[in-house]
Amino acid sequence: MQAVTSPSALPSAEALFDQMADAVYLIDPVTSAIVWGNRAAWAMLGLSREDVLDHSVLSLQLDVTGLPQWSEIAAAIRGQECFTFVGRHRHREGHEIHVEVNTTHFCLDGHAYFLSVARDVRRRMALEKDMQSRENQLWFALNEAADGLWDWEIATGRLFFSPQLKRMLGYSPDEMEPVLATWSDALHPDDRQVVLGILQAHLDGKRVRYEAEYRLRNRNGRYLWVHDRGRVCERDGLGAPTRAVGMVQDITARKELELQLQQLASSDTLTGLPNRRHGERFLEAELALCRRLGLPLGVCFFDVDHFKRVNDSFGHLVGDTVLQQVAEQAQASIRRSDLVCRWGGEEFVIISPNSNRAQLLQVAEKVRKAVMALAGTPRVTVSLGVAAFPEDGDDVEALLGVADGALYRAKTRGRNRTE
Incomplete structure (x- = not known):
């Protein structure tokens, strides 16, 4: 390829326009007639040069009909430096070609003209879609x-x-x-x-x-x-x-399902109280907290006196009812910060953070009296044993051992009492 050495060697403007992919129309603003166009002006529509030149631009359009509407658009074109219009051109075979038309206006040798550049935007619209x-x-x-x-x-x-x-x-x-x-x-x-x-x-x-x-x-x-x-x-x-x-x-x-499963895993199904597993975790956590803060903690073991007789004489269904009633009375007798749990069988445990021995003895007596006051048959009583941190032990095993020993003493000394 040879280098261009002079302006005379450059292609003509018309030859350059014919190489454009976009259609270019020179339009009479008054009549809407197309007075000149490049090759794409008719090739894009499947038409010949004769089909386009000297014909109204309205003949190509599907969205602008009649001179009154053309006059409105012409006025809008004159009012802007570059007027952009998105519309549809009609192909010779009948299908639509979506185009974006940018139109400028100018005067040359005393004549006014519109110069419109129409771009086929079907591919772009398909990509955007x-x-x-x-x-x-x-x-x-x-x-x-x-x-x-x-x-x-x-x-x-x-x-x-x-x-x-x-x-x-x-x-x-x-x-x-x-x-x-x-x-x-x-x-x-x-x-x-x-x-x-x-x-x-x-x-x-x-x-x-x-x-x-x-x-x-x-x-x-x-x-x-x-x-x-x-x-x-x-x-x-x-x-x-x-x-x-x-x-x-x-x-x-x-x-909610997780909470239900946790509840089932940590609750006693008969009484609704926390079970032994939950009670042990609670006691370990609260004992560690009380030890760190220098606070007392009380543990109370209690069970139903002569519970085997209740089952043997009245049946296990009545025995279950007794355990439920005892659990309700114990729950109603403790503080909100305390925990009562079913330890197993007819045994229960009360864990009372920030309570000394004297305070826990009062709670235990409250439970004992509440059970004695239960109406109906059979009439039952409970025996209770108390242990307190720190004087009775510094760990869970020691406290439970002292409380269990106190419960045994209550049993041997006549039952229906607190030790």
């Missing part, structure tokens, strides 16, 4: 995978809640002010500090992602359990987070 379809599919998939999406513009404080998230919380699409406080104010008071701490740790770069399970208040005031996860997706030039996105899933049903 495909992208929109994929975006819609992704949005749908995310919405189906979660019960709601959120998008937080950290710099402005604006927080977008998806319609599905609003629906999950019982709100209409036009409710829930799009600010962070709408969400943070709905956090359960017991969860708020932990959840906000996890979120801040992620914003500070101390966690790879934000993820938490917590309770969120819905419109009716009921708290739903949710699994919330997200991450920062945009940062500014200094690395500060500016945008975070995430999804929320309603896990209330799962949480």
